[in-house]
């Protein structure tokens with residue numbers, strides 16, 4: 062693993078990220094330590110209640126099916142319990158991390174069917190939107206689809222391929238692909254209005270509504286090469302949302318495009334601005 066925990070911890074502290082990286086193992090995992098306060102449990106319940114009302118209307122069926130399979134979320138999840146459940150449903154487990162971790166160890170976890178979930182929760186002042194991933198985002202946004210074997214298999218494949226592509230210098234481009242699909246993708250559903258698919262949308266009360274319903278949201282047809290060339294910012298509403306016709310489109314594009322070729326062609330070229338894609 063190329064990035065050391067110590068170097069990364071220093072970078073995160075400089076950028077004002079909230080996680081405590083001092084207790085990380087070399088693979089960036091920590092113990093969950095289930096010692097949440099009553100106030101935190103209360104924030105969790107509030108988040109789940111208000112967000113579930115929105116996802117019923119705005120989330121893609123694949124996500125809602127995953128949420129039903131996973132079962133009720135009435136208190137902060139104990140990661141061991143969730144892992145037991147997930148292992149039976151799809152062979153995945155979740156591991157605790159202090160927050161954002163570098164791309165290489167992140168994809169390495171995916172390749173081994175482990176999803177990193179942040180061990181701290183946003184505060185009452187951040188119910189609508191938070192600028193960095195917290196436990197609510199990682200759990201409520203990502204974990205439901207992992208319980209569905211087709212998506213679970215895809216995420217594992219993503220992790221495996223990403224490792225090779227990072228070795229070619231494709232770190233940024235493969236991260237953008239993850240960003241605009243798994244985090245912020247929109248997806249069509251037969252006979253339905255456009256739906257949200259990405260986890261970054263599922264966990265944000267304000268951005269979920271904006272991305273799907275606002276006439277000001279810049280919705281762009283999915284094209285893998287364009288996605289890989291387009292920059293993003295993590296701490297603002299996205300300035301482009303790519304629309305996937307179906308999950309199969311995403312899977313096909315990922316399996317059958319010449320990703321290494323795309324990386325060679327565009328590495329070192331100026332990236333594209335999401336506002337003008």
Ligand SMILES: C[C@H](O)[C@H](O)[C@H]1CNc2nc(N)[nH]c(=O)c2N1
Nearest residue numbers: 160161162163164167177236239
């Ligand atoms: C793949 C891409 O770098 C992406 O932003 C990764 C990086 N590290 C992460 N780390 C955590 N804990 N959670 C995430 O969702 C991600 N996403």
Ligand SMILES: N[C@@H](Cc1ccccc1)C(=O)O
Nearest residue numbers: 190191192193194261264265
């Ligand atoms: N903005 C997301 C959290 C998030 C931040 C950065 C990256 C991905 C997700 C939310 O409010 O839930």
Ligand SMILES: [Fe+2]
Nearest residue numbers: 194244260261
């Ligand atoms: Fe995420």
